[in-house]
Amino acid sequence: MLEKRIRLKHLLDKVTDPDTACRHIQNGTNVFISGFTAGYPKLIPQALVRRAKDGDRFKINLFAGASTGDAVDGILAEAGLIAWRRPYMSNRGMREKINRGEIRFKDDHLSRLSAQVRDGGLGKAHVAVVEAIAITEKGHLIPSMSVGNTPTYVQEAEKIIIEISSEPPELEGIHDIFIPEDPPYRMPIPIYRSGDRIGKPSIEMDPNKVVAILYSREEDSCAVFNEPGTVSQRIAEHILDFVAHEIRHDRMPPALPWQSGVGDVANAVLSGFIDNDFFQNIDIYSEVLQDAVLDLIDLGKVRAASGSAMTLSHKARNRFFNEIYRYRDKIVLRPVEISNSPEVVRRLGVIAINTAIEVDIYGQVNSTHVMGSQLMNGIGGSGDFIRNGALSFIVTPSTAKGGKISAIVPMVSHVDHSEHSVDVVVTEHGLVDTRPLTPRQVAEQVIKRCAHPNYRDLLWDYYQQAIRASGGHEPHILSEAFSFHERFMATGDMQVR
Amino acid sequence: MLEKRIRLKHLLDKVTDPDTACRHIQNGTNVFISGFTAGYPKLIPQALVRRAKDGDRFKINLFAGASTGDAVDGILAEAGLIAWRRPYMSNRGMREKINRGEIRFKDDHLSRLSAQVRDGGLGKAHVAVVEAIAITEKGHLIPSMSVGNTPTYVQEAEKIIIEISSEPPELEGIHDIFIPEDPPYRMPIPIYRSGDRIGKPSIEMDPNKVVAILYSREEDSCAVFNEPGTVSQRIAEHILDFVAHEIRHDRMPPALPWQSGVGDVANAVLSGFIDNDFFQNIDIYSEVLQDAVLDLIDLGKVRAASGSAMTLSHKARNRFFNEIYRYRDKIVLRPVEISNSPEVVRRLGVIAINTAIEVDIYGQVNSTHVMGSQLMNGIGGSGDFIRNGALSFIVTPSTAKGGKISAIVPMVSHVDHSEHSVDVVVTEHGLVDTRPLTPRQVAEQVIKRCAHPNYRDLLWDYYQQAIRASGGHEPHILSEAFSFHERFMATGDMQVR
Ligand SMILES: CC(C)(COP(=O)(O)OP(=O)(O)OC[C@H]1O[C@@H](n2cnc3c(N)ncnc32)[C@H](O)[C@@H]1OP(=O)(O)O)[C@@H](O)C(=O)NCCC(=O)NCCS
C-alpha cells in the first residue's frame, strides 16, 4: 500500500531495508533528521542501534528540528552513538550523558538553526533522514506531523534517506513550506495573520540525492497528557483574566495571537479558553500544537492555528486522523524558522507564554539549568517568543519537588531570559506585570504575589538585607544570592529548618 | 532669523520664552522629550531648574529616546526634579540617584518603547518637548540630530513644546520618518537594504497641540572623543580579521551591514575600516552614528549609514555641518523602533558589535549592573541587535580599573544577554567563536584566549573545580561563582594577593 505514496515512480528503485539504508551513516557522519517532538524517523535509529549491538563502533552528530522521542534520542544516547546533538532535546537518558560531558550539546535559539545550517556553521550536511507521508510526482516531500528544519536539511543534504510513514495521506496540504533567502538578500516574510500561507504544501527535493526509502509503520511515541492539575489551571486563569482585563480597559487590542510553550501549563491555558466566553476567534501562532487546539477547533473557537509540529496524545491523535478534513483548514505547519521568526512574532504581536525552571525576584528567568549546572532540556523556542512577543508571560509553579524547592529565588542560578524581555511573572498564587515597575518594585510584588507563602519571609529577608548591604538599582548580596540553592544542595530543602 | 524656520505662519503666535513655556509642566507631568545622545531640548530643562531654584517643588516623569546630555539628565537629576526616567540614561549624577532609589528607572529594550507609549503603557503623554530645526508649511516637524521616539511622542502628546534649533536647515531630508501600525494590523517594515527610505522627511504633527515654541541657540553637549586606544584597536583588529576570514572562506556572505554600539571600541571598529582594503562599500545599520562614519564617507567607503542619531565630536560636527550636502545622501536617521527593529535587523543580517561590562566563561553577558547591583547605563539597544544580528560580537577590554577587575569572570553578576544570543567573545587578547562549541569548550577557549594573563590561572582553577564539584552541562560552583567579585569588594582587587 505504501508504494502508492511514492508518486515519482523511478524512486521505487530506492526502496530498501533499514539495515542496508543505514550504511550511509558511518562514524563521524553529520545526520540531519526531521522531527520536532513528532515526525522523526524511527527505523534508521533502530537499525543504527542494531548495528552497534552487532559490534560496530561509531558515533554520529545528530541534528533535528527540536526534541525527538525516546525512539531517537533515547535509544541512540543509550547505545552511546551520539557525539554531538543540537539544537534541543528533552530525553532523560540523553540529558544525563550531556550533563556528564559524554554527549556534546549546545542549545540554540530554534529560529536560527536553519540559517546556520545553510551557512555551513554546523558542518556538512552529510545525510538527511526524514519522515514523510509521500513523495510527489515531482519528487517533492510531504512531511508528516512536523516541519522543523526539514526543508533546509533536505536542501543541504548530500544524501537523503526517507521513511515513508503510514500516517494518513490527508495530511497533505496542512504544511506550508517556505525557505527565506538569507541575508543580505532576504525579503520580508509575508505573513500578516497567523493562518497565512506563503509557501508550498511540499518540500522541494532533488530526487537524485535520495539513497534509500523505507516503509515505516512506526508511530511517534505519543505525548502523555495529564488533565491539567490545579496549579496549571490557576496559572491559566491568572493569565486569561489578566489579558481579558487589559483588553477591556483598552490597554491592548483584542485578537492578538497566542503562543504557548510545551507542557501542562501551556495546554491548560488553551483549555482555559474552552469555558471562557470572552475569547472567541482565537489565533494561535505557536511552536508546538497540542491536544487543546483540537478541542478549541471543535468548539469553533479557533480562527487559525500555526505551529511547526503537532504533538498529540494517543486519543487526540486518533480523533485528528479520523477527521483531518475538519482540522486541516484551521491548522498550518511551518518550518521552525517561520513559526518562531522574530520578524513575524513581533509583527503579529504574539502573546507568549513560556515555562521557567525558576524566576528570581527581579524577573530574570532560568529555563534550562537546574542548580546552575545541570541541563534540563534547552532554551528551545522560548527566546524567540519571549524576546519578540507583544506581551510575554513567564510561568512556573511556585515550588518544585514537593515544596522543597522554591521556583522564586533571590537570584536565578542561570539566566536564559533577562528581566528586560519578560513582561509578566505568573505562579498559581498570582501574577505581577513588571512593565510599569522598577526592579525594586518588581521584587516587592513578586515576593508578595508569586512566591509560595512558605518562602515569602525568606525572600523578603534577603531583599531587605540586600537593600541595606548593597543598595543599587537591583540590590543583591553576591555572597547570599544563591543561599536557597546552597541550602537545598546541602540539606535537600530550600526552607530553613 | 529663526522665524523663517516656522513655515506654518500662524504658529508664530506660539513663540514664547522658556519660563512661560515650562508652566505646562507641573508636578507629576509625564514629559516625553526628543533626544537620543543628541537632539534633545535644552531650554526647557534649564527653565525647570530655574523654577525649582525659585522655590517651586515638583517632580516630573521623563521619557526620551535614549540618553541625553548633562544639559537634560544631569541638571534635572541634580535639581531633584525627576520621579521616573525611562528607557536609558548614561549620566553620572542621575545614575547615582537611581542607584540610591531616589529616581525610579527601568531600562527597556529601545525598540519596544514607542509601541509601549502608543498602547498607553507609560501613562498619558501629557507634554512632548522636542527639538526641531523647522516646522513645515503643513505644520510638520523636521527633527535635529536624532529621531528616537519623537514621532510617536509628537503623535501621542496632549501638548507639544518645540525648541527651534539653529542647526543648519540643510539637515532637512536626512530623516526618514515611519511609524508602523501596531499589531495585529502591522505590515512588514519595507527596508531591504540599509539605506532604504520608507517614510517621510518630517514628523507629522497636529499644529493645534503646539502650546509653545522657543528659539534655541544651544548646542548638544558634544561627545568627547579620544583617539582609539591600543586596547580598542586590538579588539577592532580581531573583529575585522575574523569577519574577513569568514567571508574569504565562504562561511558568510560579504556585504552584511554593521552595527556598532556606542563608545571607544565601537568607533575603533569603524576606524579600522579606514586602512583596510578588504572592506569596501560598507553598509551600516546601527543605532548611533559617530565620527568614524564621516571619515569613511570621505573615503568613499560607505554605501549607506542608517541610525537613529548622530553623536559627533565638536570637530566632526563642524565638518558635518559645513558639508552636509556631501553626507546627506549617505545617511538616514530613523525612529529607534526602525533602526533597532528585530524584524529589520534579522532580515538584513546585521553584524552586531556591543560592549559588555563583564562576560563570563560561558559567554553570559552583563551590560548593565556593576557588581550585580549598581546600574551603569541600561541595556539600550544592545539586546535588539545582539539577539537578532546574523553575527553577534560582544567585546570588552579584558580588565577594568587598572587591572584590578577582570572583565572575564566565572559567572557574571548580572545577565542581560544569554550565551545563546552571543556568537563571538572578544577582548584585546583574542576572540572565541562560541557557535560551534559546547559551554565547556567555550569556557576553555575564553579563559585561554580572552582573559587577561593575570587571571587565567584563577579562572582555570574555578572551572576545573566546578567540573569536579558539580559537573553538568555548564559546571558552576554556586558558592564560588562570585568569588572574584567578593574579593574585589573586600580587598579592592580581584587578584589573590
Ligand atoms: C522549563 C521546563 C523544563 C518546564 O517543564 P515542565 O514539563 O512544564 O515542568 P515540570 O514541572 O514537569 O518540571 C520538569 C522537571 O524539572 C524539575 N524542576 C522544576 N522546577 C525546578 C526547580 N526550580 N529546581 C529544580 N528542579 C525543578 C521538576 O521537578 C521536574 O523534574 P522531574 O522530571 O525529575 O520530575 C520546560 O518548559 C522547558 O524545557 N522549557 C525550555 C524550552 C521552552 O520553553 N520551550 C517552549 C518554547 S516554544
Ligand SMILES: CC(C)(COP(=O)(O)OP(=O)(O)OC[C@H]1O[C@@H](n2cnc3c(N)ncnc32)[C@H](O)[C@@H]1OP(=O)(O)O)[C@@H](O)C(=O)NCCC(=O)NCCS
Ligand atoms: C557596557 C558599557 C557601560 C561600556 O561602556 P564604555 O564607555 O565602552 O566602557 P568603559 O570602559 O569606559 O567603562 C565604563 C565604566 O565602567 C567601568 N567598568 C568597566 N568594566 C567594569 C567591570 N567589569 N566591573 C566594574 N566596572 C567596570 C569602567 O571602569 C568605567 O568606569 P568609570 O566611568 O568610573 O571610569 C556601555 O557600552 C553600555 O552602557 N552598554 C549598554 C548599552 C549598549 O550596549 N548600547 C549600545 C547598543 S546600540
